[in-house]
Amino acid sequence: MSKQQVKINWLEKMAFEAEVNGHKLILDAAEEVGGENRGPRxxxxxxxxxxxxxxxxxxxxxxxxxxxxxxxxxxxxxxxxxxxxxxxxxxxxxxxxxxxxxxxxxxxxxxxxxxxxxxxxxxxxxxxxxxxxxxxxxxx
Structure with a gap:
């Protein structure tokens, strides 16, 4: 059995940075719920x-x-x-x-x-x- 892992790091407010297969991706929430819309939900x-x-x-x-x-x-x-x-x-x-x-x-x-x-x-x-x-x- 193989295992995959993803770790996300909290940046600020509702934003997180994920690293997936060596590529960085920002996740964020909409402004109306405290995010800054910096990335996808x-x-x-x-x-x-x-x-x-x-x-x-x-x-x-x-x-x-x-x-x-x-x-x-x-x-x-x-x-x-x-x-x-x-x-x-x-x-x-x-x-x-x-x-x-x-x-x-x-x-x-x-x-x-x-x-x-x-x-x-x-x-x-x-x-x-x-x-x-x-x-x-x-x-x-």
Whole structure:
């Protein structure tokens, strides 16, 4: 078993500095709750983690399938509960592919492999919340 660790250091007010894989990242709260809006909030970073994890998988898989993309975006929408502790109860992952004559079957296969086999973030979230998927193709 391997272990990963992240340490954050309190800077001031609501701001923290994190070092992740040698990269520094500032986390902060909105001004109305005592922060200075110097960086992202923690919960949207969960959406970012899912988008990045599955996006990297899909790009890698499509490269092996020799599918050429002009552009690729992953959009993750998260629905939060109204009551505290506010938490995501549902996420929708939208895969937006841009290219010429893209094979829907290959795109579906790449997304499915990421979601069901490779993306550890998706696997972890699926144990706790509902995750839905959309595939959009934009012809270029």
């Amino acid at each position: 923690p919960k949207p970073l969960l959406l970012t983690a899912l988008a990045g994890c599955t996006g990297m998988d899909v790009v890698s898989i499509l490269k092996k399938m020799r599918v050429e993309l002009d552009n690729f975006d992953v959009i993750v929408e998260g629905d939060l509960t109204e009551e505290h502790p506010k938490q995501f109860y549902k996420m929708n992952v939208i895969y937006e592919f841009t290219g010429k004559d893209l094979s829907l079957e290959k795109l579906k296969k790449a997304v499915s492999l990421s979601e069901e086999r490779y993306c550890g973030v998706s696997a972890m979230f699926k144990k706790a919340i509902e995750i839905t998927t959309e595939i959009r193709i934009i012809e270029s």
